[in-house]
Structures are given as structure tokens and as C-alpha cells.
Amino acid sequence: MTDTYQVKLEIFEGPLDLLxxxxxxxxxxxxxxxxxxxxxxxLEYLDDKEQINLEREAEFLVVAALLIHIKSxxxxxxxxxxxxxxxxxxxxxxxxxxxxxxxxxxxxxxxxEKDQMLTWQRDFLPPITPSDELDFIEVSLFDLAEVFFTLxxxxxxxxxxxxxxxxxxxxxxxxxxxAHLKENGYLDFQAYFAEQRSFEEALFAFFCLLELIKxxxxxxxxxxxxxxxxxxxxxxxxx
Amino acid sequence: MKxxxxxxxxxxxxxxxxxxxxxxxxxxxxxxxxNDIETALQKIVDSYASQDSGIVVFQSAGGYLFATKPExxxxxxxxxxLDKRSRLSPAALETLSIIAYHQPITLAEISAIRSVDAxxxxxxxxxxxxVKITGRKKSPGKPLIYRTSTKFLTYFGLNSLQDLPTTExxxxxxxxxxxxx
Amino acid sequence: MKxxxxxxxxxxxxxxxxxxxxxxxxxxxxxxxxNDIETALQKIVDSYASQDSGIVVFQSAGGYLFATKPExxxxxxxxxxLDKRSRLSPAALETLSIIAYHQPITLAEISAIRSVDAxxxxxxxxxxxxVKITGRKKSPGKPLIYRTSTKFLTYFGLNSLQDLPTTExxxxxxxxxxxxx
Numbered sequence: 001m002t003d004t005y006q007v008k009l010e011i012f013e014g015p016l017d018l019l020x021x022x023x024x025x026x027x028x029x030x031x032x033x034x035x036x037x038x039x040x041x042x043l044e045y046l047d048d049k050e051q052i053n054l055e056r057e058a059e060f061l062v063v064a065a066l067l068i069h070i071k072s073x074x075x076x077x078x079x080x081x082x083x084x085x086x087x088x089x090x091x092x093x094x095x096x097x098x099x100x101x102x103x104x105x106x107x108x109x110x111x112x113e114k115d116q117m118l119t120w121q122r123d124f125l126p127p128i129t130p131s132d133e134l135d136f137i138e139v140s141l142f143d144l145a146e147v148f149f150t151l152x153x154x155x156x157x158x159x160x161x162x163x164x165x166x167x168x169x170x171x172x173x174x175x176x177x178x179a180h181l182k183e184n185g186y187l188d189f190q191a192y193f194a195e196q197r198s199f200e201e202a203l204f205a206f207f208c209l210l211e212l213i214k215x216x217x218x219x220x221x222x223x224x225x226x227x228x229x230x231x232x233x234x235x236x237x238x239x
Numbered sequence: 240m241k242x243x244x245x246x247x248x249x250x251x252x253x254x255x256x257x258x259x260x261x262x263x264x265x266x267x268x269x270x271x272x273x274n275d276i277e278t279a280l281q282k283i284v285d286s287y288a289s290q291d292s293g294i295v296v297f298q299s300a301g302g303y304l305f306a307t308k309p310e311x312x313x314x315x316x317x318x319x320x321l322d323k324r325s326r327l328s329p330a331a332l333e334t335l336s337i338i339a340y341h342q343p344i345t346l347a348e349i350s351a352i353r354s355v356d357a358x359x360x361x362x363x364x365x366x367x368x369x370v371k372i373t374g375r376k377k378s379p380g381k382p383l384i385y386r387t388s389t390k391f392l393t394y395f396g397l398n399s400l401q402d403l404p405t406t407e408x409x410x411x412x413x414x415x416x417x418x419x420x
Numbered sequence: 421m422k423x424x425x426x427x428x429x430x431x432x433x434x435x436x437x438x439x440x441x442x443x444x445x446x447x448x449x450x451x452x453x454x455n456d457i458e459t460a461l462q463k464i465v466d467s468y469a470s471q472d473s474g475i476v477v478f479q480s481a482g483g484y485l486f487a488t489k490p491e492x493x494x495x496x497x498x499x500x501x502l503d504k505r506s507r508l509s510p511a512a513l514e515t516l517s518i519i520a521y522h523q524p525i526t527l528a529e530i531s532a533i534r535s536v537d538a539x540x541x542x543x544x545x546x547x548x549x550x551v552k553i554t555g556r557k558k559s560p561g562k563p564l565i566y567r568t569s570t571k572f573l574t575y576f577g578l579n580s581l582q583d584l585p586t587t588e589x590x591x592x593x594x595x596x597x598x599x600x601x
Contacts, residue, residue, distance in 0.1 A: 015536070059535055098533065105590060107593075112576040117505045119478075145403065146413065168378070171377070293430030314431065314432060321447060
């Protein structure tokens with residue numbers, strides 16, 4: 001093993017990076033990797049626990065499993081020789097080649113980034129005739145969702161419960177309550193709210209009931225402290 | 240080629256948000272005399288003024304600033320108006336996001352969520368046709384109900400409202416960032 | 421004096437934060453032919469390039485934009501009091517390259533190509549507005565799909581996605597690397 005072999009695993013962005021590094025170190029041809037050799041080398045590498053970045057361990061092990069799988073596939077005796085596109089190594093090779101391409105593209109983009117970092121563009125508008133809405137920005141779907149999410153988070157912090165814009169009708173709800181009273185004589189406060197389909201609807205029914213009490217259509221009576229509240233229709237509305 | 244004092248100062252004026260004062264330039268270009276700098280500044284002002292150029296360097300608040308030529312204002316305004324059509328103010332974006340996720344919704348409900356009156360932002364959205372009125376709510380005062388329009392879907396490249404990123408998805412995206420910090 | 425087409429376009433480029441496309445110019449300067457506009461644009465680019473000027477007009481993301489000359493970077497940094505500009509992390513750059521070449525793409529697809537979870541890198545790219553959500557994939561779970569944005573092009577000084585290194589170019593680089601070893 002050479003000194004460069006002692007490179008810490010963290011310098012590899014991922015398991016494919018490590019694999020390519022090992023293939024190059026062993027001077028192997030990427031299209032024709034001897035599976036036994038490379039699997040052994042890869043596992044040896046992982047064996048040194050100190051070198052493993054725990055956060056990425058899982059991904060390195062996934063590739064190790066893939067290597068072992070491919071190796072085992074190749075050891076299995078077969079009646080006919082494998083067709084080219086059935087070679088289990090093929091998927092791995094394709095992934096490695098694609099990964100290398102991405103890496104090369106990264107290098108090129110890094111160069112361009114370096115060039116661009118030398119030029120300065122303005123992210124503000126020069127003075128122009130004042131206009132009321134110059135702070136216009138180009139928005140994306142992510143912006144839209146992000147703004148909404150941030151807004152909701154802010155509200156959650158302020159502990160303000162916002163009711164969804166459901167279409168409840170005050171008149172319909174009032175009629176519903178009156179019909180219930182006419183049918184049953186009275187309305188048990190707790191039982192009635194337990195029947196409501198959602199918190200919003202219950203809250204709405206509550207407001208509605210308050211409105212009916214205020215308008216002296218119904219009367220709410222509590223027999224004793226902590227007993228349930230009963231709501232009665234006032235006599236003049238019973239007909 | 241060595242960069243001329245004139246070209247360096249020009250780039251500094253360009254990236255300054257506020258008028259660039261000779262003092263600031265002197266702080267950076269310590270190897271030049273005050274006189275050199277004043278001469279270079281005058282040269283820059285003169286050269287833009289004499290050229291057939293769309294921009295000028297003018298003096299304001301004790302400093303120097305790039306601006307478009309005043310007589311080109313009509314075209315500049317035309318461009319900014321054109322841009323405006325495809326852009327939203329932060330207030331309008333916030334209002335639009337509330338409507339998108341809470342529709343159907345009334346102005347009062349939007350304002351309650353924003354803790355700020357949303358009437359102006361809503362008007363902008365209606366003018367841009369990103370939002371439409373779809374009726375009245377059956378509640379006291381019968382307020383108008385708003386929904387997002389088909390143009391809203393096209394603007395954001397959505398097939399339907401179901402395609403909006405869910406709060407859970409955005410939460411996942413934004414929260415991991417907090418973990419990393 | 422009548423304002424020249426060149427000076428008008430110059431002022432329009434100047435007031436644009438994003439690259440100004442010829443299409444936008446054509447929308448404003450309807451009385452001029454496409455050819456007139458293209459000629460004027462070329463004249464503007466050439467004149468800034470040949471002058472002893474601190475600023476240049478360059479082409480990016482299919483449009484034109486003013487910026488400072490690269491060699492003046494040290495002075496600009498001094499003025500803005502910046503040591504260095506932050507670059508993308510290797511993970512973010514890799515994720516961005518994958519999105520650029522494989523777009524439209526989902527998070528799961530990116531992670532599969534990287535063999536590493538890409539959620540965090542994607543977040544960085546979304547927050548930097550280099551990547552955008554463009555809808556959902558019509559597949560089980562309807563995952564969000566991502567594409568590179570206009571800002572991606574300006575960030576790297578690319579005119580269009582076609583300017584990205586082609587597979588052939590990349591293969592050539594890889595061969596050269598191998599020869600070198």
C-alpha cells in the first residue's frame with residue numbers, strides 16, 4: 001500500500017468516488033473489473049472503522065453489498081454463458097461511467113464558477129424614476145410554497161389558530177339547531193358538540209348558538225355547577 | 240495591460256448601491272493622489288456625457304452614480320412595466336400563497352392570516368389575473384370568495400392544484416437545513 | 421437629438437437585473453427590425469470590450485447584462501469589504517450537475533445516481549434559487565420534479581443549457597486523464 005492509500009474516506013463524496021479511486025489505484029480497466037479483487041479491496045477499505053464517516057456508512061455498505069452480489073452472481077454455475085447485457089457488472093459499469101462524467105462536468109462547472117466569481121453584477125436597480133412597486137421579484141413554485149410554509153410556521157409560533165375557509169352558513173346552522181330543539185325539546189350542549197364533524201364546525205355551531213341566545217331565540221340553562229348545559233327554545237318560537 | 244485608474248473607479252461606481260464618494264475611492268486606491276482621483280472621476284463623467292451612450296455618471300449626495308439618461312425614461316418605464324407583469328412583490332407572493340393553499344378564501348380571512356390588510360396585494364393579483372372571484376360566502380356580510388385562476392397554474396407550470404408542493408414536502412426541505420446549521 | 425437605438429438598448433440592459441433578452445427588447449422597440457436590434461446589441465458589446473472601461477456587456481442565459489471586468493475583482497472586493505465569495509460545496513455542485521444533465525429529475529433519482537442522499541444538497545440549491553420545482557412526475561407517489569433555473573445559467577456564465585459540456589467533450593477529458601496516468 002502506498003501513502004496515498006491512507007487518504008481519509010471523507011474526501012470521497014460517496015461510495016462511487018471511492019470505488020473509482022480504488023479501480024484507478026489498482027490500474028484496472030473500468031469496463032472489465034475483476035470483481036473478486038475489487039470487492040476485496042473495497043471491503044478492506046471499509047474494514048478500517050476509523051476511516052468511515054458514520055453519516056455515510058450506510059451508502060458505502062450498500063455499494064459493498066452490490067459488489068458482493070455481483071461477485072456471487074458471477075460465481076454461480078450457469079448452463080449457458082451469460083449474454084452481454086445480462087452481465088451483472090454492466091449496471092455497475094454504467095453507473096461508474098455516468099458518475100465519472102458527472103465528476104468531469106463538476107470540474108468544468110467549477111472552472112466556470114471561478115471565472116464568474118471575478119465578475120460582479122448588480123442585484124439592485126440603479127436609480128430610476130420612482131415607482132410604487134419596484135420591489136418586484138421573479139417567483140418560482142418553490143418561492144410560493146416556501147413563503148406559505150414560513151407564514152404558517154410564524155403563525156404556529158404566535159399560537160393563532162386559523163380556520164379554514166369552509167362554507168358554513170349561519171342561517172342554515174341556526175335552522176339546524178332550531179329543528180333539533182323542536183324535535184327533541186332541548187339540546188344537550190356536550191352531546192351536540194360531540195356530534196359535530198369537525199372542530200371548525202363545532203366552533204361555528206357555538207358562535208351560532210351564542211347568536212341565538214343574544215337574539216333571545218333560545219335560552220341556555222345550567223342546573224348546577226359543572227353539570228351539562230341544556231338549551232331550550234323560547235316559548236314564542238316553539239310553534 | 241495595467242488597469243487604468245479610470246476603469247477601476249468605473250467598476251467601483253458600478254457596484255455601489257449608494258453614490259460612491261471620492262473619500263471611499265481614496266481609501267481603496269491609496270497609491271493615487273487626490274488629484275489623480277478627481278481627474279479620473281471628471282474623465283469618467285465627461286466620457287459618458289459625450290458618448291452616444293444610454294447611461295451617464297452623475298454626481299449626487301457628494302458621490303458618483305451610474306444612471307440611465309433621463310430622456311430614455313419612456314423606454315425604461317416600458318421595460319419595467321413589462322417586467323412587472325411577470326414579477327410579484329413579496330406582499331403579493333405571500334397573499335397568493337395563502338389563496339393557493341386555503342382556497343376558497345375571503346379577503347378578511349387572508350388579512351387575518353397575514354396579520355396585515357391584504358386588499359392592495361389582492362388587487363395586484365386580480366389585475367395580473369392570477370386570482371379570480373368565484374362567488375360570495377354564505378356568511379354575514381356575504382364577502383367575496385377568491386380562488387387561483389388557470390393562469391396561476393400556467394404561471395407556475397402546474398397541471399392542477401394537487402401538484403402544489405405540500406406543506407410536509409416543504410417542511411422536509413427547509414427543516415433539514417436547520418438541522419445542518 | 422434623436423436617441424439612437426444603441427443608446428436606448430444600453431439603458432434597457434442597464435436597468436435589467438436578469439439578462440435582457442432580444443425578445444424583450446423587440447417587445448419594446450417594435451418599430452425596429454430584428455436585424456437592427458441584433459446589430460445594435462453587437463455594437464454595444466464591442467464598444468465596451470474595446471474601450472478602457474471598467475464595465476462590460478456580456479451574454480448570459482440568452483440575454484445581455486452589465487458586469488465589471490474580471491481583472492478588477494480585487495478592487496471591487498476591497499470596496500465591498502469581502503475576502504472571498506462562497507463557492508458551492510462539492511455535494512451541491514455534484515447534485516447540480518446531475519440535475520443539469522438529467523433534468524427533469526426527482527430527488528429519489530438524484531440520490532440513486534449519487535449513491536448518496538441528495539436531500540440536503542438539493543435544499544441548498546433551492547434556497548440559492550439555482551434549481552426550481554417544476555411540477556410532479558406522473559409516477560407512484562407523484563414526486564416533485566426539479567430543473568435548473570435561469571439563475572443557474574447566469575451563475576456559471578452559460579448562455580443556455582446547450583453550453584454545458586457535451587458527453588463527447590467529457591469523454592475526451594476522461595481519456596486525457598487516463599493517458600496522463
